[in-house]
Amino acid sequence: MIIPSEFAAEAFVFRGDRLVPERISVKNGAIVPGDPGYPEAGFRLAVFPDCLNAHTHCADFRMKIPPGLPLEELVAPPDGLKHRYLRDTSAGIIGSSMREFRRISLSSGSVSFIDFRENGAEGCRLLRENAPEAIILGRPASPEFDPEEMEKILEYADGIGLSSISDVPGRYLDDIADFVRSKHSVLAIHASERIREDIGRVLSLDPAFVVHMCEAEKSDIAECADSDVPIAVCPGSNAYFGKTPPLAEMFSCGASVALGTDNGMLRAPDLASEASLLMDIIKKQNCDPGQVFGVFTALNGKILNHKIRISHSIQRRVMAVPFEGEPLPGNIFCRSSHGISLKPQNRSDRNGV
Ligand SMILES: [Zn+2]
Structure with missing residues (x-):
């Protein structure tokens, strides 16, 4: 699947234990605020922070x-x-x-x-x-x-x-x-x-x-x-x-x-x-x-910063998985699935990616 350099897409962001719908716009691998009017992608994205x-x-x-x-x-x-x-x-x-x-x-x-x-x-x-x-x-x-x-x-x-x-x-x-x-x-x-x-x-x-x-x-x-x-x-x-x-x-x-x-x-x-x-x-x-x-975040709270103190810098990023159809596990993760890295917005409220 070819990922355009600028696009808007319907995204489903994994929060705690569920996927929450959210519109996102992406430019050069970074999520940008607002709606700059980028062309609609022909796919949806499942988004998993800090995998x-x-x-x-x-x-x-x-x-x-x-x-x-x-x-x-x-x-x-x-x-x-x-x-x-x-x-x-x-x-x-x-x-x-x-x-x-x-x-x-x-x-x-x-x-x-x-x-x-x-x-x-x-x-x-x-x-x-x-x-x-x-x-x-x-x-x-x-x-x-x-x-x-x-x-x-x-x-x-x-x-x-x-x-x-x-x-x-x-x-x-x-x-x-x-x-x-x-x-x-x-x-x-x-x-x-x-x-x-x-x-x-x-x-x-x-x-x-x-x-x-x-x-x-x-x-x-x-x-x-x-x-x-x-x-x-x-x-x-x-x-x-x-x-x-x-x-x-x-x-x-x-x-x-x-x-x-x-x-x-x-x-x-x-x-x-x-x-x-x-x-x-x-x-x-x-x-x-x-x-x-x-399974992507199962260790985060249990190990990182709890048992392993991270002294070196880990940059925040999200794994976005392009998919088609309903946001069901089997549609998101199928044989052709691959993750792409997106830089999240620099937001202090941590709401939205
Ligand atoms: Zn091994």
Whole structure:
């Protein structure tokens, strides 16, 4: 769909838990006040303020993957194909991959992305340099717990993002979790992606949120909901490995569900496109289609500025999704959906975008 440089459109703005109709006029990617008389667009817009991509790995954005590689051989540390790529690729190429990933993420409307950053402190430094507003959760690279390395990671990162309890020795996990607590920082971790993992053990680490939970039982999900630990789901990446997040159980347990695009080598960081895959699962699992709207902002109040203090600047922007027909979830998020970034008006009353 071609987006003109100046247009007026009927928009539906997501506020709290519903879409509110509002006319908007857009000039060069910015919402302008009043009605300057721009030509009417041939589409409507669904508008979502301050969308956060809840889970990414941006450094492998340019990596090419051979088809049919099992999950473990591709992404399991320390010697999965992805980790060998990250070790063997120059900082120049990784840095430019990060910049390209960031450009697409911003231009498709996300305010920022929460990146699980491999390669220790150096990986975090590289991302901070190339994507200043990224929320970085770094991963230690040393084979044994090293408080100095942890200190260095947290110089650049907003917290720690771990592979999974199955990939890290138990003592090491506890040392990391203790260190994170002592620094009043945050930790997040992949959980039950490939196999079911002990949710009690996962939650003992006090994660700010967990990622995937494809193989989780309903009781595991209920424990997350009871502990107020949000779950980030990544339907595109999961589908690549033949997995499906149990959304119906997540919603019925009252878990906070956030949306992420996961590995850059598998998915571009376009949340609207990812949400169309989520819609497919919502339909298959007979969930309330309206649940799709909340997943962009599920982490905002729970994590940002609450557990992760944002010291670097995040520019306000809205994700606008062009669509046709009634403002129903299935019309807004379909296979051709993509997000565009619009700069909101500079308004102090925060009414209207
Ligand atoms: Zn991940």
